[in-house]
Amino acid sequence: MPQVPAQTVGNLVRFHSPTFGPANAPVTVVEFFDPSCESCRAFYPIVKDMMAKNPGSVRLVLRYVLLHPGSEQAVRLLEASRQQGVFPQVLEAVLEAQPGWHDDPQIVKAWAAAEAAGLDVQKAREQMVSAKIDAVLAQDAADAKAAGVQGTPTFFVNGKPLPEFGAQPLYDLIKSEMAQAK
Known part of the structure; x- marks a missing residue:
C-alpha cells in the first residue's frame, strides 16, 4: 500500500460523512474506504473491535474512494x-x-444483501441518483486526492496518517492518541 506523506491534512472530516461513535470522542479515525475493496472488508471487524474496546473514546469517519467495478453503485x-x-x-x-x-x-448480490438488511430497494434506486449523493462523491474524491490517498483503506488518526499499514500500527496510533488526550 502506498504511504501517505506525513503532513497536516485539512478537510478529512466532512459534515456529510458517515460516522460511528460520539462526535466529541478524543480520537477520530478517518478511513478512506471503498466498499468493493477486499482489504477494507478485512479491516471492518478490526476497526469495529477497536471501537468496541474503547467506547466513547473513538469515532470512525468513513470517506469514499471509488477504485473497483461497482464501487460507485455500492x-x-x-x-x-x-x-x-x-x-x-x-x-x-x-x-x-x-x-x-x-x-x-x-x-447484484450487494443489492440482495442490502434488501435482506432492511433497505427498501425500490426507494433506494430512486434516492441513489440524487444531486446530494453526486456532491458527496465529488467532495470525497477531491479530499482523497488532496490527502494523497492512493489506495484503500487509508487511515488517519486525529489527522495523522498511519505511518505503516496494518492492524497493529493502527491500534498503536489510536492508543497513542488516546494517551495524549488524557
Whole structure:
C-alpha cells in the first residue's frame, strides 16, 4: 500500500460523512474506504473491535474512494441506506456479501444483501441518483486526492496518517492518541 506523506491534512472530516461513535470522542479515525475493496472488508471487524474496546473514546469517519467495478453503485446504495436510516445494518450486510459481488459492476448480490438488511430497494434506486449523493462523491474524491490517498483503506488518526499499514500500527496510533488526550 502506498504511504501517505506525513503532513497536516485539512478537510478529512466532512459534515456529510458517515460516522460511528460520539462526535466529541478524543480520537477520530478517518478511513478512506471503498466498499468493493477486499482489504477494507478485512479491516471492518478490526476497526469495529477497536471501537468496541474503547467506547466513547473513538469515532470512525468513513470517506469514499471509488477504485473497483461497482464501487460507485455500492456507495450510492450505502448513501441511500443512510437516507432510510439503515446504514449500519446495510454496510455490514454488503461487506459480508462482498465476495459474491466484488467485481460485479451491477453489484447484484450487494443489492440482495442490502434488501435482506432492511433497505427498501425500490426507494433506494430512486434516492441513489440524487444531486446530494453526486456532491458527496465529488467532495470525497477531491479530499482523497488532496490527502494523497492512493489506495484503500487509508487511515488517519486525529489527522495523522498511519505511518505503516496494518492492524497493529493502527491500534498503536489510536492508543497513542488516546494517551495524549488524557
